[in-house]
């Protein structure tokens with residue numbers, strides 16, 4: 195994939211094939227498990243989960259494997275959904291192709307929890323982010339939570355184990371294109387272009403969509419050891435992750 199000023203076209207099958215090769219070990223240490231915990235997937239009253247922008251569906255599948263949940267996995271990319279329906283298929287995951295920002299396949303208040311991992315940075319228009327947040331609020335039941343996971347916008351230019359967002363020394367403004375590098379499992383680097391949104395934007399979006407309580411987490415290696423066990427962070431030489439949280443998790447409760 196070429197780095198250019200145009201945001202990456204996520205509906206292309208080339209992008210889907212490349213993204214599925216991202217070495218997301220850090221995501222499984224400092225990202226997704228904190229999403230599952232924030233959404234209380236282990237609770238008996240959480241049985242229907244929305245994964246907005248599910249991509250290849252590996253996170254949706256893991257949620258269904260580890261918890262008693264039926265997952266609605268939704269994405270705008272037919273190529274991503276093909277991977278989700280084949281390589282990462284699971285009987286409790288149903289895939290849905292989205293057109294625009296609507297979740298027409300879900301009635302009001304029909305899911306107990308929702309997550310959107312590394313998706314809002316793919317959306318260049320704030321209006322569209324507002325529409326997505328409002329739509330998630332519509333389909334969540336009262337008391338349900340929405341977790342938004344993204345690379346930490348406060349840490350642009352920092353080289354983490356398998357990614358870097360933005361360039362060192364560049365001050366990005368909300369809604370501007372930002373180059374991103376992802377390290378693949380074969381050690382090649384992928385270049386994509388995201389949109390820079392600061393942490394405040396995620397808070398504002400959830401408040402504006404009428405989430406009553408909004409908070410954030412910045413998981414560290416110590417947090418991962420507490421959540422996943424003392425040995426969770428061993429097995430890899432972490433570098434910037436030792437000092438700097440790579441991800442920002444913003445959670446809203448309806």
Ligand SMILES: C[S@@+](CC[C@H](N)C(=O)[O-])C[C@H]1O[C@@H](n2cnc3c(N)ncnc32)[C@H](O)[C@@H]1O
Nearest residue numbers: 204247248249250269270271274311312313316
């Ligand atoms: C970086 S991938 C992340 C995939 C997955 N959530 C994960 O954590 O591995 C971003 C995904 O968001 C999807 N996406 C981008 N814009 C979207 C939108 N407006 N609505 C739904 N999905 C969107 C893309 O097609 C892509 O599959």
